[in-house]
Each structure stands twice: as structure tokens, then as C-alpha cells.
Amino acid sequence: MSAEAMKMLAIAISIAVGAIGPGLGIGMIGSKAVEALGRNPEAESQIRTTMILALAFAEAIAIYALVVALILKFT
Amino acid sequence: MPKISIKAEPIFHLFGFTITNSFFTSFFVFLITVFISVYFYQQSKKIGKKNGFYYFIKFFIKSIYQLFYSVFGEKTSIFFPILFTLFFYIILQNWFGLMPGIGSILIKTTEGLETITVPLFRGNNADLNTTLALALIAFFSIQFYSIKYLGIGGYLKKFFNFANPIVFFIGILDIVSEVSKILSFSFRLFGNIFAGEVLMTIVAFLIPFLASFPFLMLEIFVGFVQALVFSMLTAVFISGAIEVHH
Numbered sequence: 104m105s106a107e108a109m110k111m112l113a114i115a116i117s118i119a120v121g122a123i124g125p126g127l128g129i130g131m132i133g134s135k136a137v138e139a140l141g142r143n144p145e146a147e148s149q150i151r152t153t154m155i156l157a158l159a160f161a162e163a164i165a166i167y168a169l170v171v172a173l174i175l176k177f178t
Numbered sequence: 179m180p181k182i183s184i185k186a187e188p189i190f191h192l193f194g195f196t197i198t199n200s201f202f203t204s205f206f207v208f209l210i211t212v213f214i215s216v217y218f219y220q221q222s223k224k225i226g227k228k229n230g231f232y233y234f235i236k237f238f239i240k241s242i243y244q245l246f247y248s249v250f251g252e253k254t255s256i257f258f259p260i261l262f263t264l265f266f267y268i269i270l271q272n273w274f275g276l277m278p279g280i281g282s283i284l285i286k287t288t289e290g291l292e293t294i295t296v297p298l299f300r301g302n303n304a305d306l307n308t309t310l311a312l313a314l315i316a317f318f319s320i321q322f323y324s325i326k327y328l329g330i331g332g333y334l335k336k337f338f339n340f341a342n343p344i345v346f347f348i349g350i351l352d353i354v355s356e357v358s359k360i361l362s363f364s365f366r367l368f369g370n371i372f373a374g375e376v377l378m379t380i381v382a383f384l385i386p387f388l389a390s391f392p393f394l395m396l397e398i399f400v401g402f403v404q405a406l407v408f409s410m411l412t413a414v415f416i417s418g419a420i421e422v423h424h
Contacts, residue, residue, distance in 0.1 A: 106325065156411070163366045166370055167368030169373050173182075173376065
């Protein structure tokens with residue numbers, strides 16, 4: 104396998120594996136937020152703020168993987 | 179494939195300083211920020227009827243204030259200036275990067291001996307130096323408020339506590355987690371905005387007609403959320419850093 108092909112494979116694996124965890128996490132955050140909203144709908148604004156914060160934390164992991172993949176690809 | 183550069187390119191030199199395209203863009207954002215601030219201040223001093231723009235900005239500030247009120251409570255007015263400045267500057271930068279012409283106007287520059295074409299404008303938060311600077315501001319303001327509220331002794335006691343081995347080890351872990359805040363702040367903002375730019379470039383390359391419109395809407399939303407997350411995380415970290423431990 105040539106070095107170029109190996110590099111392409113490394114890019115693909117880094118973003119693919121890096122997206123699994125955050126994907127699961129974001130799904131869990133969303134489902135729990137909807138559950139909480141169903142239990143007490145009057146706390147909607149607080150739940151939304153906390154949810155967006157937690158989403159940003161989970162998403163940041165995927166973004167790290169993306170940054171690594173982009174650096175590998177474009178340098 | 180369109181050429182994508184991960185770092186900002188130099189466009190010209192001024193008195194020995196290299197001016198990159200992202201710095202050039204940030205200068206315009208800076209002017210807009212100053213203009214809006216001065217205009218808002220002058221309008222607020224005016225007696226009688228004010229125009230719609232004033233009330234729009236005021237509504238905006240008030241909604242953000244209420245958001246931070248849920249974190250700080252009575253102390254909000256102490257921390258609100260720095261948090262809102264961070265929020266306002268980041269959101270203007272993110273949205274200015276989506277303007278038509280940013281990244282698409284090309285100019286010729288010489289690098290060494292060869293002539294290359296580089297974009298004249300580049301979204302400022304798509305440059306790691308900018309987000310690192312913003313992250314350092316956030317990081318040092320967290321440490322500053324922590325020292326101000328706990329005193330220098332209380333601040334150091336958080337990290338160096340020799341009461342028993344477990345507390346000592348937790349203190350070392352706390353130092354690592356403090357330093358990693360810089361990394362996570364800067365990478366989160368840079369990654370989101372840069373990924374957005376790459377996404378828009380690729381989509382416009384694949385389907386040149388109308389297809390990038392939904393992605394543009396997504397990027398406007400992402401720009402807002404990232405500005406909110408940056409300032410909100412700073413707020414949460416400050417509120418955690420100023421409370422007294424037992």
C-alpha cells in the first residue's frame with residue numbers, strides 16, 4: 104500500500120471513528136431533553152440552554168476529529 | 179478540487195509586519211463593533227424618541243442578560259460586560275465570514291519567488307490564532323476573577339493542597355484541566371467555523387446552483403450557537419471558579 108493511500112485511509116478512519124461517540128452522545132442528550140420537557144413543559148427555556156451547552160460539549164469531540172482529518176488532508 | 183488552506187495567508191506587508199487576510203477581515207469587524215457601540219451609546223443619551231435599531235440592540239442585550247442571570251443571579255452586572263463583549267465580537271466575526279465576497283475575491287501575491295493567488299478576505303474565526311487569542315482572554319479572566327474572589331491564598335489552595343494525598347493528586351489534575359480549557363475553547367470555535375467554510379466550499383463546488391442555501395442557514399445558526407457556547411462556558415467556569423470550597 105502506498106503512502107498516499109495510507110494517508111487517505113488515516114483521514115477516513117479518524118473522522119469515521121471520531122464521529123461514533125459524539126453521535127451516540129448527541130442522541131442521548133436529545134432524547135433526555137425531550138423526556139425532561141415532557142415531564143415539566145414550563146421549564147422549556149432552561150432545558151434548552153442546558154441542552155445546547157451539552158450538545159456543544161459532545162459536538163466538540165467530533166470537531167477535534169474533524170480538525171485532525173482536515174489537517175491531514177490539506178497539509 | 180478548490181484549494182483549501184488551513185492557515186491564513188499573508189496578503190501584504192506593512193512596516194515589517196505581515197498582514198494576513200484573516201487579520202485584514204478582523205479589522206472591518208472591529209470597525210463595525212466600535213461603530214455599533216458608539217451609535218448605541220449616543221442613542222441611549224438622546225432624550226425623546228429613539229430609532230428602531232436602538233430598541234433592537236437593547237432587546238438583544240436584554241435577552242442575553244437574562245440568559246446570564248440564570249448562571250450568576252445577583253452578580254450578573256459585574257461579569258456581564260466581558261461576557262457580552264466576547265459574545266458580540268464572536269457573533270459578528272462568524273456572521274461577517276458568511277458575507278458574499280469573503281473567500282471568493284482573489285488577489286495575486288508573491289511568496290518567495292513564485293506568484294500565487296490568495297483570497298483577500300477570510301473568516302476571522304477560521305484562523306487558529308484568533309480563536310487562541312480569544313481563548314486566552316477567557317482563560318485569564320477566569321483566573322483573574324478566581325484570585326479576586328478567593329484571594330491569592332485561596333486560589334493557590336485549590337491547586338496545591340497538602341492535607342492528604344488524594345486532595346494533592348486532585349489538585350494536580352485540576353491544573354491539567356485548567357490548562358486544557360485553552361485548548362478546548364480555541365479548537366471548538368476554530369473547528370466549527372473552519373469546518374463550516376470547508377463544507378460551504380465543497381457544496382458550492384459539487385452543485386453550483388442553490389444547493390448551498392440550506393447550508394448557509396445552518397452556518398448562521400452555528401455561528402450564533404458557537405458565540406453563545408463560548409460566552410456561556412466562560413460564564414459557567416467563572417461561576418465555578420469564584421465559589422468558596424470547603
